[in-house]
Amino acid sequence: MSVSPPPITRFERLQRLAKRFPQLDSSGLETCITLLRLSNDLSDAYDASLARHGLSKGRFTVLVRLYSTSETEGGRGLIPAELAESSCVSRATMTGLLDTLEKDGLISREDHPEDRRMYTVHLTPKARQLLEGMLPEHYRRVAALMSPLSEQERDTLRELLAKVSTGLPAFREP
Amino acid sequence: MSVSPPPITRFERLQRLAKRFPQLDSSGLETCITLLRLSNDLSDAYDASLARHGLSKGRFTVLVRLYSTSETEGGRGLIPAELAESSCVSRATMTGLLDTLEKDGLISREDHPEDRRMYTVHLTPKARQLLEGMLPEHYRRVAALMSPLSEQERDTLRELLAKVSTGLPAFREP
DNA sequence: AGTCGATGATTTGGTGGCTAACCATCCGGA
DNA sequence: TCCGGATGGTTAGCCACCAAATCATCGACT
Numbered sequence: 001m002s003v004s005p006p007p008i009t010r011f012e013r014l015q016r017l018a019k020r021f022p023q024l025d026s027s028g029l030e031t032c033i034t035l036l037r038l039s040n041d042l043s044d045a046y047d048a049s050l051a052r053h054g055l056s057k058g059r060f061t062v063l064v065r066l067y068s069t070s071e072t073e074g075g076r077g078l079i080p081a082e083l084a085e086s087s088c089v090s091r092a093t094m095t096g097l098l099d100t101l102e103k104d105g106l107i108s109r110e111d112h113p114e115d116r117r118m119y120t121v122h123l124t125p126k127a128r129q130l131l132e133g134m135l136p137e138h139y140r141r142v143a144a145l146m147s148p149l150s151e152q153e154r155d156t157l158r159e160l161l162a163k164v165s166t167g168l169p170a171f172r173e174p
Numbered sequence: 175m176s177v178s179p180p181p182i183t184r185f186e187r188l189q190r191l192a193k194r195f196p197q198l199d200s201s202g203l204e205t206c207i208t209l210l211r212l213s214n215d216l217s218d219a220y221d222a223s224l225a226r227h228g229l230s231k232g233r234f235t236v237l238v239r240l241y242s243t244s245e246t247e248g249g250r251g252l253i254p255a256e257l258a259e260s261s262c263v264s265r266a267t268m269t270g271l272l273d274t275l276e277k278d279g280l281i282s283r284e285d286h287p288e289d290r291r292m293y294t295v296h297l298t299p300k301a302r303q304l305l306e307g308m309l310p311e312h313y314r315r316v317a318a319l320m321s322p323l324s325e326q327e328r329d330t331l332r333e334l335l336a337k338v339s340t341g342l343p344a345f346r347e348p
Numbered sequence: 349a350g351t352c353g354a355t356g357a358t359t360t361g362g363t364g365g366c367t368a369a370c371c372a373t374c375c376g377g378a
Numbered sequence: 379t380c381c382g383g384a385t386g387g388t389t390a391g392c393c394a395c396c397a398a399a400t401c402a403t404c405g406a407c408t
Contacts, residue, residue, distance in 0.1 A: 031323070092360095154204075231364090271364090291374070292385095
């Protein structure tokens with residue numbers, strides 16, 4: 001039996017790759033991987049938390065958007081295209097989200113008064129009750145998540161993330 | 175006809191919500207939302223870039239992991255469980271990834287010499303050729319993505335992301 | 349008035365990921 | 379020796395999301 005060799009870390013493999021591919025910017029790639037991994041973990045944790053209330057990220061986002069709009073704008077309702085945009089999903093996906101939300105009695109569709117192509121979406125009392133029951137807990141969780149960062153660090157983080165955003169077009173091009 | 179009222183921003187809606195829910199930490203939530211959105215955008219861009227070569231994030235990660243291991247450890251091969259772990263997917267998902275990679279002629283499964291429960295996974299020459307053709311371009315893109323950040327900013331970003339990671343257990347708890 | 353491009357919503361078909369349950373094999377202790 | 383828990387991989391069934399094609403309606407232009 002031979003002893004197992006010392007484990008090779010991700011960082012070491014990356015350094016080897018960088019030797020072979022001069023285009024590889026190791027600090028950039030390392031940062032990118034870190035970001036993608038945290039994203040994944042955070043996204044999973046978010047989903048798991050919402051799943052306890054029978055919601056997904058998409059469903060939750062729609063409900064909160066409707067809730068915060070009705071709070072501030074007197075329940076005029078929103079159309080699916082607006083909801084899709086503000087929830088960062090396609091319209092096709094929004095149709096599906098609204099279908100299941102309606103089936104679960106959390107939203108209602110009402111005829112748009114001026115344009116028969118669309119309709120307006122409204123929260124039901126049941127949805128309001130659900131949100132008011134779960135949001136305090138949810139916001140407490142988010143606060144706990146971010147508690148390791150000072151106010152200044154949060155500002156810095158948002159600023160750095162915004163800088164990465166500015167690099168996205170270059171990433172996508174040709 | 176009435177003129178349309180001034181649009182209400184996400185930030186303003188958030189401030190209204192914060193009045194109603196004292197648990198809401200607005201800078202924390204704002205930072206969290208920023209992070210989730212960039213994650214989503216980056217993830218989509220990443221997928222789109224890999225899709226040009228017929229790969230998904232999962233498939234790509236597996237191939238690169240195999241490639242970098244064979245480069246440094248003489249092609250000893252990896253077992254599915256190791257690949258699942260280092261790719262952050264479940265073992266069930268890894269089975270599916272390997273199935274399609276094998277069907278596309280990019281990996282081969284070979285009997286594990288010592289344990290008949292498992293097998294080892296190996297890159298085919300076709301996969302090597304694919305990677306060597308696409309990696310320079312891919313790494314160039316990642317470098318472009320990160321080019322708006324100085325070395326110091328990258329360090330800071332990784333550090334702040336690591337801090338957010340430390341908050342994840344608190345986010346998940348009960 | 350009639351037509352046609354723009355704009356909405358939906359349907360269809362596909363992908364990638366997950367969990368839970370399953371079977372096979374290994375290995376250590378009775 | 380053999381049994382049972384640990385550790386593999388796979389299967390079956392689910393969910394969220396997407397792109398592309400389709401259908402309805404609107405509105406502007408002739």
